[in-house]
Amino acid sequence: MNQVRFxxxxxxxxxxxxxxxxxxxxxxxxxxxxxRPNGFNHFFVKAEHMGLRDGLYxxxxxHRLWLAPEDRLRTYTPDSSPVKVEATASSITLTSxxxxxxxxxxxxxxxxxxxxxxxxxxxxxxxxHEVNHAPWAVTVMAPGGxxxxxxxxxxxxxxxxxxxxxxVLWGYTDLSDERYSIxxxxxxxRQLPVESPTKFGICLEKGIASYSNAGQSFLKxxxxxxxxxxxxxxxxxxxxxxxxxLEVESLGSIQRVESGCESNVHTEYWQLIDSECPSExxxxxxxxxxxxxxxQF
Numbered sequence: 001m002n003q004v005r006f007x008x009x010x011x012x013x014x015x016x017x018x019x020x021x022x023x024x025x026x027x028x029x030x031x032x033x034x035x036r037p038n039g040f041n042h043f044f045v046k047a048e049h050m051g052l053r054d055g056l057y058x059x060x061x062x063h064r065l066w067l068a069p070e071d072r073l074r075t076y077t078p079d080s081s082p083v084k085v086e087a088t089a090s091s092i093t094l095t096s097x098x099x100x101x102x103x104x105x106x107x108x109x110x111x112x113x114x115x116x117x118x119x120x121x122x123x124x125x126x127x128x129h130e131v132n133h134a135p136w137a138v139t140v141m142a143p144g145g146x147x148x149x150x151x152x153x154x155x156x157x158x159x160x161x162x163x164x165x166x167x168v169l170w171g172y173t174d175l176s177d178e179r180y181s182i183x184x185x186x187x188x189x190r191q192l193p194v195e196s197p198t199k200f201g202i203c204l205e206k207g208i209a210s211y212s213n214a215g216q217s218f219l220k221x222x223x224x225x226x227x228x229x230x231x232x233x234x235x236x237x238x239x240x241x242x243x244x245x246l247e248v249e250s251l252g253s254i255q256r257v258e259s260g261c262e263s264n265v266h267t268e269y270w271q272l273i274d275s276e277c278p279s280e281x282x283x284x285x286x287x288x289x290x291x292x293x294x295x296q297f
Contacts, residue, residue: 001087007032008051012085014092016111019272026053027080029094029107031063036272040214044140044245053080061140061245065105065121067133068251069231074101074133102127102259115294116221116269125257134231135252135266139220140245145213146190147239147246148277150288152205154184166234168201179241185285189239191246198242201235208292209237209248212276219271220248223297228253269295 001014009024015037022033034043049058057078066075077099086093093108103123110118121135141147152165169175177198181188187202207222230236231254238249252266271291278284 001092007045009053012092014109016109016117017113017115017271019117019270021109021117023092023094023109024083025085025094026082027058027060028083029065029096029105030060030079031107032061034063034218034270034272036216040142040216042142042145042211042213042216042218042272044142053082055081059140063107063119063137063139065107065123066136066138067103067123067131068136068254069133074103077101077103079105098126101131103131113269116271119268119270121252121266121268122263123257124262125259128259130256130258132254132256133263134254135263137220137250137252137266137268139211139218139248141191141211141218141248142213143191143193143244143246145211145246146188146277147241147248148186148188148210148212148284148288149202149204149237149239150186150206150208150285151184165203165205166201168233168235168238170199172196173198173200183281185281186288189241189246191241193243195243197240199238199240201232201238203230203234204237206289206292207236207250208288209239209250210273210277210288210291211246211248215274215276217273217275217277218248219269219273219291220250221269221271221292221295222250222267223295225253230254 004013006022009026011022011024013022020037033041043062045061049060084095091110095106098104105123108120179190207224209220211218240247257263
């Protein structure tokens, strides 16, 4: 682990599984760089917010922890103050001070497996009231790439008459938008320089999402639990894009967290693959499945 300056912030740089990450200690918790050492940054960093540490809300870019569901007051609490850093031989933990609602956020990077970085997310309630939220892991990707997630397994009608997954749309979502490509096997969402935003949510049977860009793919993998209760009409995954970036978002279960207690940990595994997700939908689903199967959930 090295101290570096990046995006006009004091930062820590570390490497694991052939991946270089840069996290800032001056705001956050926030990851500002993800890629091969000295290579392409797969994370979007908002140029006009570089170096801002004024205690006000800024989007910054990179990877962050939010609380779902989205709320104009609770979601957009400022995270532009220094974070506490705890480092061991096998992990780095970043923790914010409590916000105006008494909620502190923590992200921990664990180097316990060879082929990925484990990223744990949780929040702690220091306020006087209970909170009912889910950990929401939001990763802001650089422009020019495309997202791929697997569709549900197709089953005969005779097997089950009940629905298996929601497909959730926002008021500004238009599925005829050229950025969407929906197949039997996968859903694709492409980042293009289109001003109008779009967003969708889904409950994935298997928690894996790929964002391919510059000949490589960022993989976000997490364990799914069909018994969990999720926000936003049952989503454990959401994606949002606009003209300059695309967000890859996984969600943990919503839960009541009493004063003085921590939420359950929502864990992702991050990988970087030196190829893009295949273009043919059947092959793309198999590609995602093969990478997911490397993790024993």
